[in-house]
């Protein structure tokens with residue numbers, strides 16, 4: 001091999017770290033409600049007082065008329081944005097249908113819009129999830145894949161974790177021949193603060209079963225997601 005080319009390679013194969021595998025997910029995380037049972041939940045009034053503290057921290061007059069109801073509104077907004085902690089992924093995928101006339105290809109639901117909150121900054125990241133699975137005998141209602149996405153999205157997340165949890169839940173509960181999840185998102189912690197790069201997209205994917213083992217199936221999934229859109 002040409003010495004110049006060799007020298008600009010970042011790592012010779014032998015120097016690379018072993019291929020990193022995602023840490024095993026705890027089934028308690030992707031199958032159940034996620035409210036911490038071992039941690040007392042502060043009262044609503046305490047949460048509102050904390051919002052008032054933040055308002056004072058940014059330099060606001062917390063007693064001015066426009067802000068009087070803000071702590072209540074913020075806590076209500078939190079209830080909405082983080083409702084996924086109280087929802088159970090296993091229940092959503094519980095109901096399946098057996099009359100599929102021998103359907104044996106994958107089912108793909110594309111362009112599932114979601115908004116989640118990044119666990120580092122508690123700022124929104126939003127985008128689309130594309131989910132495919134290959135059923136064994138029984139199929140799940142299509143809307144349930146979107147509901148599952150929302151349950152995990154309405155918790156504090158990283159995009160990687162969100163992707164892995166959706167795939168793991170479908171895998172564990174439906175036991176399909178394979179699952180493919182691709183998520184594309186924009187992170188406001190990266191667009192409106194910090195490095196301030198508007199329009200940068202992040203893509204994450206997770207493949208299990210036949211999608212992981214068969215590159216042709218993976219490619220077909222990706223071409224359906226990419227090829228037919230936009």
Ligand SMILES: Nc1nc2c(ncn2[C@@H]2O[C@H](COP(=O)(O)OP(=O)(O)OP(=O)(O)O)[C@@H](O)[C@H]2O)c(=O)[nH]1
Nearest residue numbers: 118119120121157158159160187189190193194195
């Ligand atoms: N891998 C990953 N990183 C994320 C996600 N959401 C936000 N981040 C990143 O988390 C990192 C946190 O980095 P820190 O250096 O601890 O925090 P920071 O000083 O606020 O970083 P900057 O955003 O670079 O200003 C940032 O690089 C974010 O872009 C995500 O879903 N996945």
Ligand SMILES: [Zn+2]
Nearest residue numbers: 118120121189
């Ligand atoms: Zn962030």
